Amino acid sequence: MSVGHTGVTTSAESGSAGPVIVCETPQDECGVRDVLDRLGDKWSVYVVVELTPGTKRFKELQRAIPGNISQRMLTLTVRRLERDGLVKRTVYPTVPPQVEYELTELGRSLTHLVKALADWSIAHRPAIAASQAAWDAAHTGEGMRG
Amino acid sequence: MSVGHTGVTTSAESGSAGPVIVCETPQDECGVRDVLDRLGDKWSVYVVVELTPGTKRFKELQRAIPGNISQRMLTLTVRRLERDGLVKRTVYPTVPPQVEYELTELGRSLTHLVKALADWSIAHRPAIAASQAAWDAAHTGEGMRG
DNA sequence: CTGTATCCGCTGGGATACTG
DNA sequence: CAGTATCCCAGCGGATACAG
Numbered sequence: 001m002s003v004g005h006t007g008v009t010t011s012a013e014s015g016s017a018g019p020v021i022v023c024e025t026p027q028d029e030c031g032v033r034d035v036l037d038r039l040g041d042k043w044s045v046y047v048v049v050e051l052t053p054g055t056k057r058f059k060e061l062q063r064a065i066p067g068n069i070s071q072r073m074l075t076l077t078v079r080r081l082e083r084d085g086l087v088k089r090t091v092y093p094t095v096p097p098q099v100e101y102e103l104t105e106l107g108r109s110l111t112h113l114v115k116a117l118a119d120w121s122i123a124h125r126p127a128i129a130a131s132q133a134a135w136d137a138a139h140t141g142e143g144m145r146g
Numbered sequence: 147m148s149v150g151h152t153g154v155t156t157s158a159e160s161g162s163a164g165p166v167i168v169c170e171t172p173q174d175e176c177g178v179r180d181v182l183d184r185l186g187d188k189w190s191v192y193v194v195v196e197l198t199p200g201t202k203r204f205k206e207l208q209r210a211i212p213g214n215i216s217q218r219m220l221t222l223t224v225r226r227l228e229r230d231g232l233v234k235r236t237v238y239p240t241v242p243p244q245v246e247y248e249l250t251e252l253g254r255s256l257t258h259l260v261k262a263l264a265d266w267s268i269a270h271r272p273a274i275a276a277s278q279a280a281w282d283a284a285h286t287g288e289g290m291r292g
Numbered sequence: 293c294t295g296t297a298t299c300c301g302c303t304g305g306g307a308t309a310c311t312g
Numbered sequence: 313c314a315g316t317a318t319c320c321c322a323g324c325g326g327a328t329a330c331a332g
Contacts, residue, residue, distance in 0.1 A: 032191055032192075032195070032260070032263060032264045032267055034267050034271060034274065035263055035264075035266065035267040036185055036186060036188075036191055036263070039182055039185065039186060039263075040182060040185060040186020040187070040188070041186070041324095042182075042186070042324085042325085043325095045178055045182055046178075049178070057293085057294095058293075058294055058295085059293065059294080068326095070325070070326055070327075071294085071295075071296095072295090072296085072297095072325075072326075072327090073324090073325060073326080075294085075295060075296080076324095076325090082281065083277065083278050083281040083282075084274050084277055084278060085273060085274055085276070085277025085278070085281075091294090094293095095293090095332095096293040096294080097293055097294050097295090097332080098293070098294085099293085099294060099295090106270060106273055106274070106277075109266070109270070110266065113259075113262055113263060113266055114178070116259055116262065117178060117181055117182070117185075117259060118178045118181075120181065120255070120256065120259055121178055121180050121181040124252060124255070125180060127231060127252055128180065128230050128231055128232075128252070130231070131229065131230055131231025131252070132229050132230060132231070135228065135229040135231075136229075187304095188304085188305085203313085203314090204313070204314055204315085205313065205314080214306095216305070216306055216307075217314085217315075217316095218305075218306075218307090218315090218316085218317095219304090219305060219306080221314080221315060221316080222304095222305090237314090240313095241312095241313095242312095242313040242314080243312080243313055243314050243315090244313070244314085245313085245314060245315090
């Protein structure tokens with residue numbers, strides 16, 4: 001492999017023993033996984049968010065993303081995004097090297113969904129937090145009251 | 147814990163050594179993780195999708211979800227969803243026991259976003275697949291040609 | 293600066309057996 | 313049927329060292 005032990009490709013063409021999702025249903029919820037796997041990547045969303053305003057370099061991206069993403073994960077993330085056609089990577093063969101990342105048309109078409117997700121999250125976070133608190137309160141000492 | 151080695155609570159109040167996300171930014175992309183963590187759960191989305199038409203029992207849910215979700219994961223998933231206030235769980239103390247799951251108001255407010263995600267995924271899957279194929283073709287034998 | 297290869301811990305998640 | 317507890321493994325993801 002070229003990018004570490006995980007590789008960039010997720011499931012296809014790499015191993016012949018991992019169906020992952022059988023895809024029985026015709027088209028309804030079948031493709032959701034494709035996006036969610038990318039969105040659930042823990043970092044992909046942030047890259048998309050940070051790239052929404054415009055082009056950013058590797059280091060800029062790393063600094064902009066909250067949560068201290070490691071070099072390794074940023075590389076893996078942008079590579080996957082690039083492979084999916086959501087991000088365009090441009091290398092300037094200078095010294096020191098400079099690499100710029102930007103959203104493609106496809107990537108930009110996702111930003112409004114990410115925005116919607118973020119809006120929903122922000123709008124309902126209080127409700128969710130309250131629900132969690134209530135749940136926790138109702139379940140404290142369920143199997144650990146000794 | 148009451149539900150296995152993983153527990154239901156994700157990060158808060160359980161351990162004091164896991165900040166996970168520092169949340170430096172005021173409110174822009176900060177709350178995205180909350181939703182994405184839930185959506186990236188690999189199964190949560192499917193539960194929401196399957197519950198969109200209406201109430202379902204545990205076993206029904208398990209059968210309806212593509213990819214053969216295990217009992218354990220379905221339990222964990224619906225518990226988390228319940229804790230977040232997205233799903234309501236109703237137990238009928240019959241023999242044999244019967245438990246019904248349904249979306250709450252909060253949960254239903256998410257369905258249109260999930261739908262949007264699914265639509266986007268379906269609409270752009272060909273483009274993504276093409277991009278992946280192109281990327282793979284351009285990167286075959288990068289570090290494994292020996 | 294940008295990226296790759298290696299080591300390693302942690303957690304998600306499957307299989308299974310048991311309870312009510 | 314619904315749920316819990318245990319075992320166990322694969323993979324994600326962090327830290328680090330090294331290369332162009």
